[in-house]
Amino acid sequence: MSDKTLKVALLGAGSVGSQVVRLLSEQADDLAARVGARVELAGVAVRNLDSKRDVEIPEHLLTTDADALVAREDVDVVIELIGGIEPARTLILSALKNGASVVTANKALVAADGPALFAAAAEAGRDLYYEAAVAGAIPILRPLRESLAGDRVTRVLGIVNGTTNFILDQMDTHGADFADALAEAQELGYAEADPTADVEGHDAAAKAAILASLAFHTRVNAEDVHCEGITKVTAFDASAAAAMGSVVKLLAIAELSDEQVSVRVHPAMIPLKHPLASVRGAYNAVFVESEAAGQLMFYGPGAGGAPTASAVLGDLVTVLRNRLSGTTGVGESAYADRAVRPMSETVTRYHVAIDVEDRAGVLAAVAQAFADNGVSIKIVRQEGRGDDAQLVVVSHQATDGQLSATVERLRGMDNVRDVTSVMRVEGEAE
Structure with a gap:
């Protein structure tokens, strides 16, 4: 085991952050064995020093100056758990620029501005890991x-x-x-x-x-x-x-x-x-x-303080190992650069409920509306209710644009009172 002590800065001490503090303390020996060096909490940035927390955090570790914490030269990894776009984005970029790797659970930021964050990590030669951003403890x-x-x-x-x-x-x-x-x-x-x-x-x-x-x-x-x-x-x-x-x-x-x-x-x-x-x-x-x-x-x-903290700690161990060996893990992979298909061209099946007048010819007219827009019907069921009836139509596969055009056509028909429900059908072959 290395004699070096690796230092971690934590941004946010809410339900997840508090559990990260707890696990760092309770599993200190195991984490040291897995990483290959002792792991020490350098500081915890919070909005309010007096807020009640799920886990007691030593007073000397708490600070409201997140900017100063991520800029410290002795910090090896910054864990960002404050969420949102700003100030999280600025703090992560500052941490990378100042030589720290980053572990985050910030799905909104990664989804909105991932390329810029990955580019900053690559330029700094540091890791950016975010397993906890999706599905909590589930390793996906x-x-x-x-x-x-x-x-x-x-x-x-x-x-x-x-x-x-x-x-x-x-x-x-x-x-x-x-x-x-x-x-x-x-x-x-x-x-x-x-x-x-x-x-x-x-x-x-x-x-x-x-x-x-x-x-x-x-x-x-x-x-x-x-x-x-x-x-x-x-x-x-x-x-x-x-x-x-x-x-x-x-x-x-x-x-x-x-x-x-x-x-x-x-x-x-x-x-x-x-x-x-x-x-x-x-x-x-x-x-x-x-x-x-x-x-x-x-x-x-998929959520919760301890489950999400488990994913954060998993990333932390990997990043600290990389730090100790002077390497980085897998970065962004966007080589395929595929086009994103518009929703109107996406293909699936549909379940459509239609309130209609209960009289002859209505079913045929409704079926024609589907056919005219290229939507093939798999199942149709009719239930009478006095002067009204409800038709339930399940289609074969069609594009979202075809279905939208069909629904618009149906809503304009004199013998259709309303299209009460449109639900996609997934997970089943034709």
Whole structure:
């Protein structure tokens, strides 16, 4: 073991940061053995010195001057856990410029400005690791970046937001509506007081961009991701999925087709036989398909202080080993530089519920609207309700543009009262 002591600066002491402090202390001897040198916490930057924390942090380590902490010459690695774009971006760039490697859990920043961060790390000859940015404790980024480096990944399909999975699970198993399920998620601490980033899909979209970038060796940022949340999912959608032997999940989907990349986040029906259908509560799972390895699934807690801290410490050990040996790990791989396919050209299947007048010829007119836009119907079911009826149509594969045109056509028809639900169908072959 080296006589050198490696020093770590921590930015943020919230639920994850506090657990990082705890693990650094409790596992000090094991970490030293794994790294090859003692690891010492140099300082912890916080916004408020007097805030109550989950773990007691020695007073002499606390500081409100994050800029000074990341600029210290004796700091070997900076762990960034404050989140958001700024000041995290400036602090990370400063740390790299001053000679420290960086470990971060900041999905929003990596998805929005990854190329600039990777370029700064390469110029400084330092590491930038971010396993904890996607799916908490689940090791998914390292397998994509390293374990599958000799394979060709064709699809990544994942449940990467625990809050939305909990809400949809409640809607499926208890028949709850969205508002009640969200309220329960907030009461249990799964959802924030302002759940917008989760329920509107923004959190999952940032993670999807990171997954796609790694899987397909192409720069994909959050703006490239088609994003729909779960706020419009209804109890009817959940029951309709159950009637089809399916369940509704918010999916992050990255696909490679015709040498183009498509990346999207939206609710979808998946069959109960698919491995992702059994992911319940606030858990996460990522399903990877590749040419040689076939189908792989990674499952576990996708958030929480201790699980996420586990991923942070895993990166820290690797980065410190590299630091000790004078090397760096794998950097950005964007050599493929593939085009990102527009959502309108993305192909999938659809479940469409239509309220219509219950009279002769309506079904034929609806079927014609699908046919005129090139959307082939696989299943159609009609339920009468007095003067009204509901048609449920499940299509064969079609582009999103074709389906959108069909829905627009349907909504303009005199005998169609409303298109009440449009849900994509994933995870099942034709």
